[in-house]
């Protein structure tokens with residue numbers, strides 16, 4: 001098999017939308033992206049573009065050029081044919097570097113990631129199922145989802161924590177016959193064993209202390225749909241026995257109830273545990289494993305597919321900006337803007353072979369955007385350096401400070417919320433700084449409500465909100481910062497949104 005060179009556009013200088021065109025500084029070259037994702041062909045038209053990092057000669061990227069074929073390998077490096085339609089130029093790159101990914105800048109303002117991938121094997125009609133990435137292993141998973149989604153068999157999804165097991169479960173649900181029926185998630189690791197039976201199978205009023213009314217339980221809630229048993233390896237032994245019975249009989253009896261209730265559920269389960277070892281050590285019931293694994297899907301960790309880092313970075317960047325309402329500080333109409341993501345930073349991601357999981361990577365991207373709020377280019381802030389250094393030392397990252405918005409059901413219910421009183425002034429200050437002084441974002445970081453953040457600001461005495469400043473103070477700051485609201489926000493340690501509103505009210509933009 002000839003390895004192919006794959007080219008990923010990491011970040012457009014101006015995050016263009018479908019059909020937008022971005023002028024390149026050298027001559028009349030143009031780049032247009034036709035689709036919002038990067039799996040589809042990227043058109044690069046026009047004049048030669050400089051490849052300052054690795055090219056020995058200028059080279060053309062031709063329409064629909066997205067891959068090259070390795071044609072020669074010798075002591076000078078590797079010769080690849082960049083060949084979307086026909087051969088136009090050759091590109092020399094270092095083979096070792098290419099195997100871990102090469103980050104380059106095009107015409108100084110477009111960052112690309114080059115690496116090998118066997119794109120020839122991807123069937124054109126294979127849906128992406130919401131899984132970002134095209135590493136061989138991701139393609140295999142997509143293929144397996146396609147094979148199993150519309151069969152009513154139980155599926156066991158295995159992989160380390162935070163690799164995307166729940167995402168895969170959702171994809172199976174959405175592409176199966178039960179897509180219009182409920183998808184209920186229950187995290188067995190978060191279910192106290194004393195309540196497990198009632199939570200799973202329901203309970204009649206008065207059946208135990210605290211059961212003040214009838215409850216139907218997860219199995220009944222998922223009737224005719226899909227029940228996703230997350231962290232199945234964490235299920236206490238008695239819960240395993242109850243689950244096995246329910247799965248074998250497809251009947252559940254609510255606690256304190258007389259008659260069993262029939263249920264029609266497709267069960268998907270996920271675990272990061274070594275269940276075979278747990279069976280040997282008699283911590284997990286072998287029949288339950290057999291019952292759950294009508295089909296098995298194994299999801300590899302991100303460190304085994306670094307070629308997906310670029311796509312995931314872009315995907316999460318968009319999500320974070322949308323979710324937190326962060327507007328990039330750059331002028332979106334400037335086609336000559338610097339790349340949002342500098343090569344040096346992307347190189348850090350690639351060279352480090354990010355050893356954390358996808359959730360941690362998303363958290364890093366989120367922090368990168370928050371701590372760079374108001375800046376045109378994403379820079380490595382001290383906070384990001386700390387996270388990257390922690391990765392180099394392969395230390396696990398701290399749990400994400402914010403609630404996982406993608407997590408559903410029992411997972412959310414179990415997410416810890418903090419007491420505002422436990423937050424010291426220093427921690428508030430750090431969170432506000434990381435949040436670029438935006439209380440909404442600081443609230444996410446701290447795990448408290450926005451109202452509580454305002455409350456802490458008012459009680460603390462170090463920070464103020466925009467409304468606390470006198471007109472005189474604001475006019476002085478406005479003059480000092482030449483009317484730059486982002487700079488004023490940094491100096492006054494106050495939300496740029498609230499500040500702009502105040503300035504507008506005073507007739508100052």
Ligand SMILES: Nc1ncnc2c1ncn2[C@@H]1O[C@H](COP(=O)(O)OP(=O)(O)OP(=O)(O)O)[C@@H](O)[C@H]1O
Pocket residue numbers: 130131132133159160161162163164165166167168230270272315358359362406407
């Ligand atoms: N291939 C992917 N493309 C885009 N987002 C992904 C991908 N894989 C995982 N994610 C995102 O990463 C986060 C973690 O994924 P998910 O919760 O599915 O992992 P998990 O394996 O179920 O984690 P846990 O073991 O902690 O339950 C989610 O926000 C998910 O949307």
